Amino acid sequence: MTAIRAEGLYAYYGTTPAVNGLDLNVPEGATFGFLGPNGAGKTTTISMLTTLLRPTAGHAEVAGFDVTTHAAEVRRRIGIVFQESTLDLELTATENLRFQADLCGLGRAEARAAVAAMLDMMELTGRDRTPVRHFSTGLRRRLEIARGLLGSPRVLFLDEPTTGLDTQTRAAVWHHLDRLREEQGITVFFTTHQLEEAEHCDRIAIFDRGKLVTEGSPAELKSVIGADVVDLRTEDDRLAVDLLSDRFGLTAESTPGGLRLRVQDGASMVPRLCTGLGLTVRSVTVTPPSLDDVYLHHTGTAIRDSGSGARSLDSLGEGLR
Structure with missing residues (x-):
């Protein structure tokens, strides 16, 4: 009904x-x-x-x-x-x-x-x-x-x-x-x-x-987005960008907090990254897709919890496209 x-x-x-x-x-x-x-x-x-x-x-x-x-x-x-x-x-x-x-x-x-x-x-x-x-x-x-x-x-x-x-x-x-x-x-x-x-x-x-x-x-x-966000900081983030591309075929974005990349099933991928990079990993977090990601995907803007409206896709960085 x-x-x-x-x-x-x-x-x-x-x-x-x-x-x-x-x-x-x-x-x-x-x-x-x-x-x-x-x-x-x-x-x-x-x-x-x-x-x-x-x-x-x-x-x-x-x-x-x-x-x-x-x-x-x-x-x-x-x-x-x-x-x-x-x-x-x-x-x-x-x-x-x-x-x-x-x-x-x-x-x-x-x-x-x-x-x-x-x-x-x-x-x-x-x-x-x-x-x-x-x-x-x-x-x-x-x-x-x-x-x-x-x-x-x-x-x-x-x-x-x-x-x-x-x-x-x-x-x-x-x-x-x-x-x-x-x-x-x-x-x-x-x-x-x-x-x-x-x-x-x-x-x-x-x-x-x-x-x-x-x-x-x-x-x-959320399933439309699919990929998890992995935030990674290593002993040499510049070298890590090349290693991620060469060894895993992944594209990483540099952020103030380190590197950011999107992967399927981030929880299972992180152990492989930590052992396969050959670099000391200082920190790593995995964030599943959120409704903010969904809104961003469909509209090109992200809702801010402050209620101040939306922010441009470009201002969020190409890595979130």
Whole structure:
């Protein structure tokens, strides 16, 4: 079954396409990520899928309903967590959730039970009467996810769900999201430029300049790159470049940290290099393909975890092509 489907979806701002002919199929119960730098068109896509923005052209369905002609039906079946916080800081956690329950049309008894369940699920029960202004950024994000789950949505949309969170808090948020999907079987659709977040996905769509460039599981996408990166420092790196070429048929790039080369199955190749070079090897590391490598391969730019956008392929050096 398909939770989200888009065909030829466009969104223009003036004459500029922010989303350019998107085709998409997200299966029910999947964690699906849109991976791309800021400005790629991810938020515009999520705005169309959640009925906040009318598509310029094309067709999209969420939970079996057209986002344009049956927007109200779509809204009844989705939850949304925005990139920017929309909590009322003067209200308590419980009051924020009860207000959302009213908007979802829940009766008093049903709302009370749902609010209690969400507070418990996100481990906020002990803070239910605390004004949100006293919450940390991580606690606020957990409360926003709890709010998005009121009304038992079939699809939960999250726009950059862990922006501004430290590594430990980010991991805690994903622990809750993973448990939620396992327990309730909902579809999780999120946008991100954080590479480590994309590893949580069943499937990833790499998005660049308004276009879906490629799609697949993290393992499938990395398999396209294939080769591992080996960083090597020897007693004589200049001589090592020639020896690597003559004895192994490998091309090495000089870097500030030594030599860099790409090889298949780096873990098994390293012992051969260390014994076959005839030079003292002072250090060696093997790095398997990353999603940053995948993005670089398909778009010519690399996503920076700082969220500052992308960097040119040329600035990364020819050895990473």
